[in-house]
Amino acid sequence: MIDAIKGSLIIAGGLFMLLASLGILRLPDLLTRMHATTKAAALGVILVMLAVALHFGEVGVVARSFAIIIFILMTAPVAAHVIGRAGYFVGSKLWSGTVKDELRPNYDPLTHELKSGLETEANARRQPKENDPD
């Protein structure tokens, strides 16, 4: 029984990793590729580590495999965010079918300056307002 669960878990993990690499090969631009790889590959690693925890069944090994799962869950979004941000700022091209790029009107690539569109003179001079808490 446990053997069957283990086997299906690692095969599912391998399939998700294959899916992630298929995504990175076939999708058209940087952001969609990242969207494929980070989630699918992280899920693959999580499934494989669950299989490892089931296989050994000792406290130390289970703790280590869950540590890997939590580490992957915490670092994969951070790494994806940082790489995506760097890729956008470096100027990697978006797919020609991109519907909306909300950062474009608010970002100046030459001065590397971001605007929210809500700036006012009072905000720029940091004057206190009436409804500010002390």
Next chain:
Amino acid sequence: METMILISQVLMGLALILAFVRLVRGPSLPDRVVALELFSTTIVGLVGVYAIKSDVPSFLDAAIVIALMAFLAAIGFARFLERGGPRDD
């Protein structure tokens, strides 16, 4: 169980090959960084499967170290890219 381990190893090896194709072809540097990320994640999975196959739990320590190095490499590459400013490679 042996055959299932073999199948998953073949799947992950295929995933490594496809990621390598993107690493070679990748039109820009961030694409290659993403491919390297996928590489390291797949290798963590391979090490886990090998730990099951060989019944040696110490391989998990190697998997932890590989995951940590991959995260630090991604952060370092991103810092390097943003310092460089606009470019077209």
